Amino acid sequence: MPDATQQEIWWAVARSEEVTARKPLAVDIGEQPVVLWRDAQGTARALEDRCPHRRAPLSLGCIRDNGWIQCGYHGWMYEGETGRLKEIPNMKDQQKFPPVYRAQAFGVYEQGGMVRVCLDAKATAPTLHDDPLTYVGTAHVSLGHQEYLDALYDDPGLVIAIRGVSFTPYLMSELRNQDGLLVMERSCQWKGLHWPAPFSSDFPLTVLTQTHPVSGETKLTLRDGEMNDLLHAVIAPVPAARGVTAIRWRAALGVRHPGLRGAALRGLNPFSVRGTVDGARLRVTRPSASLHGEDLRNAMCAPELTSEAGPLTPVETVAA
Amino acid sequence: MLEVADRLSDNEALSGVAASTGSGGPAALNAINHWVPHNLVMRDAWFPLAHATGVGKKPVRRAIYSHPFFLWREDGVAVASEFHPNEKQSRASSPFTDARGRYPVMERYGYVWGWFGQPESADPVHLPSLPFLPPNGGLPGHMIGTVRFDCSAPISLENLIDLTHADFLHANITGDEKSESESIETFFDSESITMVRTCTGKSVAPVMKFFSGIKQPTQNIRQVIRIYLRSHCAIAYGRFTPGDDVPLFHPCVPETRDRTRLDYAMNTSHAGLLFRHVMPKASYMVSRQDSSMTSPQSPRYMRDTNRKDLHSRFDAPGQRYRMLMMDIANRQDAGDFAYRDDVSADCSDLIGLRKELFRY
Numbered sequence: 001m002p003d004a005t006q007q008e009i010w011w012a013v014a015r016s017e018e019v020t021a022r023k024p025l026a027v028d029i030g031e032q033p034v035v036l037w038r039d040a041q042g043t044a045r046a047l048e049d050r051c052p053h054r055r056a057p058l059s060l061g062c063i064r065d066n067g068w069i070q071c072g073y074h075g076w077m078y079e080g081e082t083g084r085l086k087e088i089p090n091m092k093d094q095q096k097f098p099p100v101y102r103a104q105a106f107g108v109y110e111q112g113g114m115v116r117v118c119l120d121a122k123a124t125a126p127t128l129h130d131d132p133l134t135y136v137g138t139a140h141v142s143l144g145h146q147e148y149l150d151a152l153y154d155d156p157g158l159v160i161a162i163r164g165v166s167f168t169p170y171l172m173s174e175l176r177n178q179d180g181l182l183v184m185e186r187s188c189q190w191k192g193l194h195w196p197a198p199f200s201s202d203f204p205l206t207v208l209t210q211t212h213p214v215s216g217e218t219k220l221t222l223r224d225g226e227m228n229d230l231l232h233a234v235i236a237p238v239p240a241a242r243g244v245t246a247i248r249w250r251a252a253l254g255v256r257h258p259g260l261r262g263a264a265l266r267g268l269n270p271f272s273v274r275g276t277v278d279g280a281r282l283r284v285t286r287p288s289a290s291l292h293g294e295d296l297r298n299a300m301c302a303p304e305l306t307s308e309a310g311p312l313t314p315v316e317t318v319a320a
Numbered sequence: 321m322l323e324v325a326d327r328l329s330d331n332e333a334l335s336g337v338a339a340s341t342g343s344g345g346p347a348a349l350n351a352i353n354h355w356v357p358h359n360l361v362m363r364d365a366w367f368p369l370a371h372a373t374g375v376g377k378k379p380v381r382r383a384i385y386s387h388p389f390f391l392w393r394e395d396g397v398a399v400a401s402e403f404h405p406n407e408k409q410s411r412a413s414s415p416f417t418d419a420r421g422r423y424p425v426m427e428r429y430g431y432v433w434g435w436f437g438q439p440e441s442a443d444p445v446h447l448p449s450l451p452f453l454p455p456n457g458g459l460p461g462h463m464i465g466t467v468r469f470d471c472s473a474p475i476s477l478e479n480l481i482d483l484t485h486a487d488f489l490h491a492n493i494t495g496d497e498k499s500e501s502e503s504i505e506t507f508f509d510s511e512s513i514t515m516v517r518t519c520t521g522k523s524v525a526p527v528m529k530f531f532s533g534i535k536q537p538t539q540n541i542r543q544v545i546r547i548y549l550r551s552h553c554a555i556a557y558g559r560f561t562p563g564d565d566v567p568l569f570h571p572c573v574p575e576t577r578d579r580t581r582l583d584y585a586m587n588t589s590h591a592g593l594l595f596r597h598v599m600p601k602a603s604y605m606v607s608r609q610d611s612s613m614t615s616p617q618s619p620r621y622m623r624d625t626n627r628k629d630l631h632s633r634f635d636a637p638g639q640r641y642r643m644l645m646m647d648i649a650n651r652q653d654a655g656d657f658a659y660r661d662d663v664s665a666d667c668s669d670l671i672g673l674r675k676e677l678f679r680y
Binding site: 050052053054055058060071072073074075085088089091100101157203 | 457482484485488489497502533611612616617620627629630631632633634636
């Protein structure tokens with residue numbers, strides 16, 4: 001179960017296209033199971049993935065034509081916005097139920113091709129206006145949420161890949177708190193023949209990452225030396241059950257880079273999140289940026305600074 | 321007709337929990353609100369460990385609450401031991417076996433039954449009544465089988481006693497929920513609970529449409545679930561009009577606290593040729609459908625929680641089942657292992673058995 005701070009986060013638990021009116025989708029926020037679907041109006045809905053009748057997962061049920069979700073066990077039907085029980089099929093004579101007859105509802109907000117869920121149903125959704133990015137994917141990694149982010153800080157190549165690009169250990173800018181986000185910029189090279197990174201005087205590329213200190217949602221920008229944005233990506237790691245991290249991501253190409261290297265970048269899928277992490281490599285990866293990140297995160301999430309930096313709603317900043 | 325579990329005592333009449341016997345006192349309420357079936361261990365009971373035909377000279381291994389039961393035959397007589405004959409005895413024998421490590425065992429209804437509890441308390445009078453099975457066994461092989469559930473045995477039995485689940489999980493076999501009327505009655509004593517579901521004008525079970533040749537669009541159904549609490553054994557007896565009688569012995573042996581073994585026997589001897597052979601094998605499909613729900617459901621009952629389950633009037637038998645199980649557990653915790661009611665008394669009338677079909 002996410003801690004108290006995480007309760008207020010709008011977690012990007014699914015990509016928009018994953019949530020349909022045909023079949024419920026089961027996701028987790030930590031140990032909290034959540035079921036997602038679209039109602040008859042196409043609005044994404046989120047309830048606890050647990051029928052309050054006999055605790056069966058609602059995600060094993062189905063979606064009715066009127067947009068209610070129906071438990072597959074005994075057929076109890078729930079409305080998505082409030083979680084209220086609407087119908088018990090074997091009790092046609094009584095279809096009004098006391099208010100306590102409800103499944104737990106969560107806040108849902110959809111933006112930028114991501115369906116976000118907040119465990120606090122009364123939380124106010126942020127107002128964002130990002131267009132969905134073209135390339136998409138989902139990965140589940142056997143690594144805890146914070147360990148996943150630490151790997152991203154210390155060696156992004158462990159967890160992500162950009163076609164034709166290799167990450168170097170050298171930072172142009174170490175992690176810092178910028179408007180409530182953890183921001184850093186890493187030098188990168190084009191793949192191919194060149195001086196190894198320790199002997200290179202200059203690097204042609206950088207990756208800028210802006211990370212929410214609690215959710216870990218990260219906006220990534222690949223830039224060339226002319227400060228052209230070659231690629232944008234949003235990586236949304238969410239703590240899932242059993243210490244797994246679920247990552248939804250979207251990416252899009254930016255300015256067209258000329259030549260063969262630019263062509264390589266524009267290949268089939270220029271960006272990807274690795275589904276597995278090389279444990280041997282991870283084990284010997286020296287913690288560097290992640291240690292600094294931990295200090296920054298602790299400072300940013302301290303109560304006296306929270307209101308100043310407003311770190312609990314930085315989804316707005318990430319996507320801005 | 322709805323109630324939250326903690327209001328049960330106020331609403332028993334409304335919910336349909338027939339108070340034929342039993343107290344329904346504070347311990348009973350506790351059973352519903354704090355139902356942790358994995359913690360229940362029923363002692364001094366006969367458990368159907370294996371089909372009699374499955375036990376021969378070579379030992380087969382079974383378990384009750386993780387206690388090993390090795391079954392084999394010596395001169396044709398079934399024996400049950402906590403040690404394999406070839407096992408180097410490196411552990412002390414349990415208090416549930418004699419000096420040779422043997423459990424009390426008996427053979428009846430086509431099953432080898434093992435006694436789990438004080439050996440000196442083992443008495444055939446505590447064997448559940450199963451009047452639709454030949455006492456000396458002998459059902460053909462196609463009427464018996466084994467399925468397993470990845471859940472606690474009481475979860476599996478509670479699933480069984482609320483048959484509204486069949487209208488959704490097993491609709492493709494037993495038919496959907498559409499019916500003209502439906503009623504639920506519950507009868508119980510300290511050792512058993514019986515639920516009678518009566519439906520009129522219910523959609524015909526597809527399995528009967530296809531394999532019994534039922535042409536009518538609807539049928540009347542009387543379904544009985546009778547559970548012998550300590551032995552975790554259930555009778556599921558359905559009378560379908562038009563249609564066949566389907567008596568099923570549905571034992572849920574708690575091999576471990578979260579795994580259940582079900583050596584079933586469905587006596588379809590009096591059904592048509594096709595249905596007689598097909599219906600018992602439907603258990604393989606039905607059990608997987610059940611397991612799809614009880615398997616994820618079971619861990620959610622493994623620890624006590626303050627969150628209360630919601631109930632409808634169809635859950636009255638399930639609620640009563642919880643109460644009765646907790647009552648026995650409480651009594652056993654207090655050292656009282658006595659049977660207060662007779663489980664071996666003929667239950668033919670209670671389950672509405674058509675005796676003319678099952679004369680043994």
